[in-house]
Amino acid sequence: MAKQVGKAGSGARKMAEKRTLIIYGTLLGFILAGSFLLKFAGKILLFNSYWVNLFGLLIAGVGIGVFIAVFMIATDSKEVDQPINRALKGAKAEEKISEILGQLPEGYTVFNDFPCPMGNIDHIVVGPTGIFIIETKSHSGEVTLSQEGKLLLNSKELEKDFLKQVLGQTFWLKERMVGLLEKTPFINPIIVFTNAFVKIDKPVKGVRIVNKKWLIDAINENKVQLSDEAIKRIVSFLTVIKQE
Known part of the structure; x- marks a missing residue:
């Protein structure tokens, strides 16, 4: 023989591991960012000011948008896992x-x-x-x-x-x-x-x-x-x- x-x-498997870290690490980062924005918006909305509250609502909207985007990506498992499965x-x-x-x-x-x-x-x-x-x-x-x-x-x-x-x-x-x-x-x-x-x-x-x-x-x-x-x-x- x-x-x-x-x-x-071995190289392809390392690539799969790297892609897993990048993809799911990015999703986790977006989740943390969305959580921070919503928490920050909640504090701003406590102020008794129209413009400050409006700014808080905008931040809250961005935070909710981030969560919706993460949810849509995460539920499309084919789109998320395709690069990993290919490797x-x-x-x-x-x-x-x-x-x-x-x-x-x-x-x-x-x-x-x-x-x-x-x-x-x-x-x-x-x-x-x-x-x-x-x-x-x-x-x-x-x-x-x-x-x-x-x-x-x-x-x-x-x-x-x-x-x-x-x-x-x-x-x-x-x-x-x-x-x-x-x-x-x-x-x-x-x-x-x-x-x-x-x-x-x-x-x-x-x-x-x-x-x-x-x-x-x-x-x-x-x-x-x-x-x-x-x-x-x-x-x-x-x-x-x-x-x-």
């Missing part, structure tokens, strides 16, 4: 792909949640058939390609340019590896969908797009061959970068 380095999905879904997808990559034979090393300036790389695989950068997506539906060369999900553009993302990560890693070997090895970018049906047969801008069922085949079928010495040096190099 392949050697695993790092825990898959958790992504984490589970990365964990599933890590499990699949673990089925590769001995001689392969899988780096999970690898740090990168363009956003953490979900997986880097190093083995006899080459180096692979794998970006995992948990979307459901049908993945196709537009006439302009953009990925589509159910005939609509995705929320982000995943091709640009994985290519940016690939170029970054290639630059970091310059001088490591006599000849810088080619890095194979792959976008893998865990739940979507992929109707793209050929690489797009050099990027393979596959369903998780064909991920191992995409790695095994690569014609590049790395020597044991090259694999050892690359794995050692990536281990150092991951610990930076």
Whole structure:
């Protein structure tokens, strides 16, 4: 079985935790602000002055408005939890792909949640058939390609340019590896969908797009061959970068 380095999905789970703190922390802040405004308004209304009382009523109105806004947001659980659930879904997808990559034979090393300036790389695989950068997506539906060369999900553009993302990560890693070997090895970018049906047969801008069922085949079928010495040096190099 392949050697695993790092825990898959850890970055996505941290993102979910951060989003939870931000979203529910903001709601709590609004509740406290609304409570303060109502309490402050109550004290102002004790004054025997028309203008002061009017000001107090305005503050009370703002406080009530804050509570109504918080109530409407909080009762729409889908709107509140969607960013959190999206991150958790992504984490589970990365964990599933890590499990699949673990089925590769001995001689392969899988780096999970690898740090990168363009956003953490979900997986880097190093083995006899080459180096692979794998970006995992948990979307459901049908993945196709537009006439302009953009990925589509159910005939609509995705929320982000995943091709640009994985290519940016690939170029970054290639630059970091310059001088490591006599000849810088080619890095194979792959976008893998865990739940979507992929109707793209050929690489797009050099990027393979596959369903998780064909991920191992995409790695095994690569014609590049790395020597044991090259694999050892690359794995050692990536281990150092991951610990930076």
